[in-house]
Amino acid sequence: MPLALLGYALAVMLTVLAATPVSAQTDGLELAVKATYLYKLAPFVSWPASAFASPTAPLVICVQGAGPFGQILDRAVSGQAVGSHPVTIKRLARVDADSGCHIAYLAGGPGQSPAQALQAMEGLPVLTVTDEARGPAKGMVHLLLARGKVRFSVDAQQAEAGGVVISSKLLALAVAVKR
Amino acid sequence: MRTRLGRAQGRACGGWTLGAVKRSAALGLALAAGLVGQAHAEELAADQAAERAVEQLRTYSLEDLTNLRVTTVSKRAEPLIQAPAAIYVITADDIRRSGATSLPEALRLAPNLEVARINAYSYAITARGMNSAESANKLLVLVNGRSVYEPIGSGVLWQQVDVVLSNIDRIEVVSGPGGTLWGANAVNGVINVITKSAKDTDGLRVDGGAGDRQRNLALTYGGVLGGSNYRLSLQTFERDGLDKAPGDPTDDSFRGWQGSARLGGGSPSLGYTLVANAYDNRVGNDGGNLWGGDVMGRVFKTLSGGSRIDAQAYVASDDRSARDTHERRDTFNVQAQMASTFGAHEVVWGGEYRLWREYFLSTNAFHFADPRATISLGSLFAQDEWALRPDLKATIGLKLEENSYSGLDWLPNLRLAWAPSPDSLLWAAASRAVRTPNRIERELQADGFLAPSPDFQSETLWAYEAGARVQLSTRASLSVSGFYNVYNDLRIDAFTNGGLPIVLRNGGEGESWGVEAWGTFDVTPWWRLKAGLNTLRKDFRVKAGETDLARLQIAGMDPKYQAQLRSQMELGPSADLDLALRRVGEVTSAGVVGPVTPAYTEADARIGWRVRPDLELSLAGFNLLNDHHLEIDDHTTAPLRTIPRSVYIGLRWGF
Numbered sequence: 001m002p003l004a005l006l007g008y009a010l011a012v013m014l015t016v017l018a019a020t021p022v023s024a025q026t027d028g029l030e031l032a033v034k035a036t037y038l039y040k041l042a043p044f045v046s047w048p049a050s051a052f053a054s055p056t057a058p059l060v061i062c063v064q065g066a067g068p069f070g071q072i073l074d075r076a077v078s079g080q081a082v083g084s085h086p087v088t089i090k091r092l093a094r095v096d097a098d099s100g101c102h103i104a105y106l107a108g109g110p111g112q113s114p115a116q117a118l119q120a121m122e123g124l125p126v127l128t129v130t131d132e133a134r135g136p137a138k139g140m141v142h143l144l145l146a147r148g149k150v151r152f153s154v155d156a157q158q159a160e161a162g163g164v165v166i167s168s169k170l171l172a173l174a175v176a177v178k179r
Numbered sequence: 180m181r182t183r184l185g186r187a188q189g190r191a192c193g194g195w196t197l198g199a200v201k202r203s204a205a206l207g208l209a210l211a212a213g214l215v216g217q218a219h220a221e222e223l224a225a226d227q228a229a230e231r232a233v234e235q236l237r238t239y240s241l242e243d244l245t246n247l248r249v250t251t252v253s254k255r256a257e258p259l260i261q262a263p264a265a266i267y268v269i270t271a272d273d274i275r276r277s278g279a280t281s282l283p284e285a286l287r288l289a290p291n292l293e294v295a296r297i298n299a300y301s302y303a304i305t306a307r308g309m310n311s312a313e314s315a316n317k318l319l320v321l322v323n324g325r326s327v328y329e330p331i332g333s334g335v336l337w338q339q340v341d342v343v344l345s346n347i348d349r350i351e352v353v354s355g356p357g358g359t360l361w362g363a364n365a366v367n368g369v370i371n372v373i374t375k376s377a378k379d380t381d382g383l384r385v386d387g388g389a390g391d392r393q394r395n396l397a398l399t400y401g402g403v404l405g406g407s408n409y410r411l412s413l414q415t416f417e418r419d420g421l422d423k424a425p426g427d428p429t430d431d432s433f434r435g436w437q438g439s440a441r442l443g444g445g446s447p448s449l450g451y452t453l454v455a456n457a458y459d460n461r462v463g464n465d466g467g468n469l470w471g472g473d474v475m476g477r478v479f480k481t482l483s484g485g486s487r488i489d490a491q492a493y494v495a496s497d498d499r500s501a502r503d504t505h506e507r508r509d510t511f512n513v514q515a516q517m518a519s520t521f522g523a524h525e526v527v528w529g530g531e532y533r534l535w536r537e538y539f540l541s542t543n544a545f546h547f548a549d550p551r552a553t554i555s556l557g558s559l560f561a562q563d564e565w566a567l568r569p570d571l572k573a574t575i576g577l578k579l580e581e582n583s584y585s586g587l588d589w590l591p592n593l594r595l596a597w598a599p600s601p602d603s604l605l606w607a608a609a610s611r612a613v614r615t616p617n618r619i620e621r622e623l624q625a626d627g628f629l630a631p632s633p634d635f636q637s638e639t640l641w642a643y644e645a646g647a648r649v650q651l652s653t654r655a656s657l658s659v660s661g662f663y664n665v666y667n668d669l670r671i672d673a674f675t676n677g678g679l680p681i682v683l684r685n686g687g688e689g690e691s692w693g694v695e696a697w698g699t700f701d702v703t704p705w706w707r708l709k710a711g712l713n714t715l716r717k718d719f720r721v722k723a724g725e726t727d728l729a730r731l732q733i734a735g736m737d738p739k740y741q742a743q744l745r746s747q748m749e750l751g752p753s754a755d756l757d758l759a760l761r762r763v764g765e766v767t768s769a770g771v772v773g774p775v776t777p778a779y780t781e782a783d784a785r786i787g788w789r790v791r792p793d794l795e796l797s798l799a800g801f802n803l804l805n806d807h808h809l810e811i812d813d814h815t816t817a818p819l820r821t822i823p824r825s826v827y828i829g830l831r832w833g834f
Contacts, residue, residue, distance in 0.1 A: 036233060072230055072232075150245075
C-alpha cells in the first residue's frame with residue numbers, strides 16, 4: 001500500500017509540468033471591497049447633464065480589459081440605483097469616447113493598457129478608476145492598499161478637465177488629492 | 180516513579196520536550212475556501228469568499244469601506260471566516276504589533292492555545308488541555324505543510340523549529356481535531372504556519388532588534404528569476420538564559436541561525452513552490468546542538484472542470500545531540516490530493532506516505548535496544564462537503580491511517596454549518612482522532628527498570644464540538660465554541676505482575692470540556708480591541724483494575740481558564756501603540772496540595788514609529804507587571820526557570 005501511494009503521488013507530480021508565469025491573484029475580500037467602491041463612489045460624483053439620456057437612464061460602470069471581478073461585480077450592483085439611475089455593468093476590451101461609460105474601471109488588457117485607456121478618456125465626463133494592483137497609471141480615482149485597507153487617491157485636475165465634479169466628502173476620505 | 184521515568188525520558192531525550200505530529204496536512208488554501216482542510220481552486224475559493232462579502236458590504240457606508248481591514252497578508256478578515264471549526268488566524272500584522280520574536284511567542288496571540296514557557300529555548304504548547312513537556316503530545320504543527328513533530332516522544336521541539344517571523348503570512352490555529360484533511364495526531368489541535376509566497380516579499384528587508392534578554396537579526400531578499408519569484412532569508416538569534424535559583428549551574432541560553440531559499444511561480448491554474456531550509460542551534464555552553472535542514476516542493480494544477488490537484492513532497496534531516504544522547508532523523512514525505520465539485524458536493528480525497536529513518540543513541544540507562552528504527556505511516560482520506568441548502572452544509576469525512584507501530588485506524592468526521600444570515604454561522608462537529616504510539620512508548624527500556632511496551636496502542640479521542648461566529652455590527656465580531664472530549668486508552672506507567680520492570684499501558688481514560696471565545700471591537704476607526712478567553716475542566720481517571728505509577732501525568736497541567744485583552748491603536752499616520760494583558764489561572768495537579776503554578780497576570784506593550792514609509796522603529800516591554808513569573812513547573816524534564824521582565828528595541832526596514 002505505501003508503495004502504491006508513493007507511485008500515485010509521483011505520477012501526479014510528474015503530470016504537473018512547467019509553469020506559465022502570469023499575473024498575481026487578488027484575494028477575495030480585497031476584490032469585494034473594490035467592487036463595492038465602484039458603485040459606492042457614484043453618489044459623491046456629479047456628471048454633466050449631457051451624460052444621461054434621461055432621468056432614468058442607466059448609470060453604466062464599464063470594466064475595461066482583464067477585469068478581475070467576475071460575477072461579483074454584477075452581484076454587487078444588482079438592484080442598486082444612484083438617484084433614479086439604475087446601475088449596470090458593461091465589459092469592454094477597449095474604451096473610448098463612444099463607450100457610453102459613466103464610471104470606467106481600467107484594468108488594462110492586451111488591447112489597451114490602463115495608461116492608454118486614460119489617454120482615450122481624457123477630457124471626457126467619465127470617472128476613471130485605476131487600481132494600483134493593475135499598474136501605476138493614475139485616473140481620477142486610484143485604488144490602493146494602505147495599512148491593510150483599500151483606500152483611494154483622487155486626481156482633481158483630471159476630474160475638472162473631464163467636467164466631472166467630485167464632492168468634498170469624497171475628497172476628505174481620499175488618502176491624497178492632487179489638485 | 181513519576182520523577183524517575185520523567186527524568187529518564189528527559190535524559191533520554193537530552194532533557195528536552197518531545198513532540199509527535201504525524202501527518203502533513205492540506206495547504207493553507209483550504210481555509211481560504213472557508214471550510215477546514217478544503218483545498219479548492221484558489222479562484223473558486225476567492226470567488227466564494229468575495230460573493231459573500233459583496234452581500235455584506237452592501238450595508239457599508241463609504242466611510243466604513245475605508246476602515247475595513249482587508250489585511251494584505253491574510254486571506255480574509257475575521258468576520259468572514261466560514262469554517263465549521265474553532266479556528267483563530269494570527270495575521271502577520273498581529274505578530275508585528277505584538278513584538279514577538281519567535282514562533283512560540285507569536286502563538287500566545289491565539290486565544291485557543293495554552294503557551295507556557297519552560298526556559299529560554301523550550302515551551303509547552305497545547306490546545307484544550309493536557310499540557311506539559313511530557314504530555315503535550317496531541318498537537319499537529321506544520322510549517323508550510325511540513326509536519327515538525329518528533330516521532331520519538333510525540334511532541335514538538337520548539338527549539339528545533341526555526342521560522343523567519345517576518346516571512347510569516349499567517350498562522351492558522353485550530354483547536355480540536357480540525358477535520359479529515361489534517362494529519363494524524365491532530366487530536367487537540369492543529370497549528371499551521373504559512374509563510375508568504377516569494378512574490379509578496381521583494382527587495383531587501385531587515386527585521387532585527389536587541390534587548391536586555393535577546394538579540395535578533397533577519398535579512399531577506401526577494402526578486403524575480405525568469406518567470407518565477409525567489410526569496411533568500413538569513414536569520415540569527417540569541418536568547419539569554421532566564422532567571423534561575425541561586426546555585427543552579429544549568430545554562431539554558433540559546434542561540435542559532437537559519438537560512439532559507441524559496442522559489443515559486445506559476446499562474447492561478449498551475450503553480451509550484453520550492454523551499455529549502457537549513458538551521459543550526461545551540462543550547463547553553465555545551466548543552467546541545469540541533470541542526471538540520473529540509474527541502475520541500477509543492478505543485479498544484481486546476482483542471483478544466485474546476486477540479487484541483489495538489490501534490491507535495493519533502494525531505495528533511497534533523498540532528499540533535501546533547502551530553503548523553505544523539506538523535507538523527509531523516510524524514511521522507513509525499514502527499515497528494517484532489518478537490519472537485521459534483522453539483523452540491525465538494526469532494527476532496529487523497530493520500531500521504533511518510534517514512535522516518537531514526538537513529539537514537541543514548542549512553543545512559545534509558546535506551547532503545549536498537550538505535551535504528553524505521554517508522555512509517557500512510558493515510559488515505561476522503562471528504563464530502565454537501566450543500567444541503569444554500570445556507571446549510573454538511574461535511575462528512577473519513578481518514579484511514581496506518582502506522583508501523585499500531586496498524587490501521589479509522590478516523591471519521593462529521594460537521595454541520597448553518598448560516599442563518601450573511602453575518603452569522605453556527606456549526607457543530609463530531610470526530611474521532613488518535614494519538615499513535617511513539618518510539619519511547621514502544622521501545623524505551625532501562626534494564627530491570629523499564630521494559631519496552633510492544634502492546635501499547637493508540638490513545639483515542641471522540642470530540643464533540645459546537646460554535647457560533649457572528650458579525651455583530653460593522654465594528655464588532657464574536658466567535659464562541661465549546662467542546663466535550665472523551666479520551667480513552669491514555670498512557671499510564673504500570674508494574675509488570677506487581678513489580679519491576681515498569682511498562683506502559685493504555686490504562687487511562689477521561690473527559691475534558693470547556694469554552695473558547697474571542698471577539699474584536701473597533702472602538703474608533705483607529706482603536707481596535709481584541710479579547711479572548713478559554714476555560715477547561717478535566718475529569719481523568721485510571722481504568723478499573725489499573726494503577727498509574729505516574730499518577731495521571733498524561734493528563735497534563737493546565738489552568739482552568741486563560742484570558743487576554745489586546746488594544747491596537749493607531750496614533751496618527753505613523754505610530755502604533757499596542758498593549759496586551761493576559762491572565763492565566765493557577766495550575767493544580769492531582770496529588771499535590773496547593774497550586775503547582777500560581778495564577779499570574781502579565782502585560783506587554785509596544786510602540787512603533789514609522790520614521791519613513793519603509794523604516795519602522797519600535798520599543799517594546801514584555802512581562803511588565805512582575806519582576807519574574809512562573810509559567811510551568813515541570814522540573815522532571817528541565818530545571819526550573821522564571822520568566823523575567825524585559826525590554827526590546829526593534830527595527831524593520833524595507834517593509
